[in-house]
Amino acid sequence: MNNTCPEERFEAIDILKAASLDRYKMLMASIVPRPIAFVSTLNDQDKANLAPFSNFMLISSSRAIMAFSVGSPTGNDRLAKDTLNHIRKRGEYVINLAPDTLASQVQACAEDCPPEVSEADKVGLTMIASHVIKTPRIAECTIQYECKLEDIRQYGEAHLVVGYAVYAHARKGLVRDFKIDPREYAPLARIGGRVYCKLGDLINV
Numbered sequence: 001m002n003n004t005c006p007e008e009r010f011e012a013i014d015i016l017k018a019a020s021l022d023r024y025k026m027l028m029a030s031i032v033p034r035p036i037a038f039v040s041t042l043n044d045q046d047k048a049n050l051a052p053f054s055n056f057m058l059i060s061s062s063r064a065i066m067a068f069s070v071g072s073p074t075g076n077d078r079l080a081k082d083t084l085n086h087i088r089k090r091g092e093y094v095i096n097l098a099p100d101t102l103a104s105q106v107q108a109c110a111e112d113c114p115p116e117v118s119e120a121d122k123v124g125l126t127m128i129a130s131h132v133i134k135t136p137r138i139a140e141c142t143i144q145y146e147c148k149l150e151d152i153r154q155y156g157e158a159h160l161v162v163g164y165a166v167y168a169h170a171r172k173g174l175v176r177d178f179k180i181d182p183r184e185y186a187p188l189a190r191i192g193g194r195v196y197c198k199l200g201d202l203i204n205v
């Protein structure tokens with residue numbers, strides 16, 4: 001039993017006054033584990049571009065609305081990440097959900113790749129056609145949501161991409177009566193940097 005007064009158990013951190021890298025480190029390390037939207041888009045040459053985004057959430061189940069945020073690119077002179085540019089132009093994309101066996105491929109797709117090189121070929125993933133939209137999905141992912149763009153809004157340095165699913169695909173046998181066994185699903189999640197995690201113990205209350 002901890003008898004100290006509640007206030008003494010905490011360290012006050014003035015998060016808005018912290019250096020931006022420190023703020024980033026603390027926020028990213030505390031909001032964990034994060035699900036990963038492994039996003040496929042089409043570039044101007046109709047080649048598939050793949051990139052993971054772990055600032056990702058479901059917004060509305062009634063309209064199947066999901067969002068992920070795209071930060072500013074680092075280390076080069078691009079104004080925006082390719083995924084954001086492609087979605088702005090095409091208005092569509094696929095959110096692929098990766099199994100926990102796919103961490104290396106997900107990580108490899110976060111590295112810069114020239115537009116003429118197929119990321120899928122480079123990392124050994126297979127692109128297959130979607131049903132409603134033109135953008136293909138990743139065959140090795142367990143679930144894929146074909147999405148159309150609803151809205152892009154800027155917050156700070158990041159752009160929040162909000163879209164809705166128009167069609168879904170799930171590995172055969174995984175979805176029964178619209179329910180999913182989390183153990184069978186075994187989704188990959190992100191901690192930070194090159195560290196990922198899979199589902200640990202489940203807590204039933």
Ligand SMILES: Cc1cc2nc3c(=O)[nH]c(=O)nc-3n(C[C@H](O)[C@H](O)[C@H](O)COP(=O)(O)O)c2cc1C
Pocket residue numbers: 036049050051052053054055056068069070071072080081082083084106107109110111112190
């Ligand atoms: C697991 C993982 C999650 C990531 N999540 C995000 C994210 O939420 N937002 C973001 O801007 N970048 C994120 N990144 C970095 C992007 O994937 C990376 O900048 C990528 O090169 C963007 O590719 P693009 O230019 O083809 O869009 C993540 C990287 C990894 C490995």
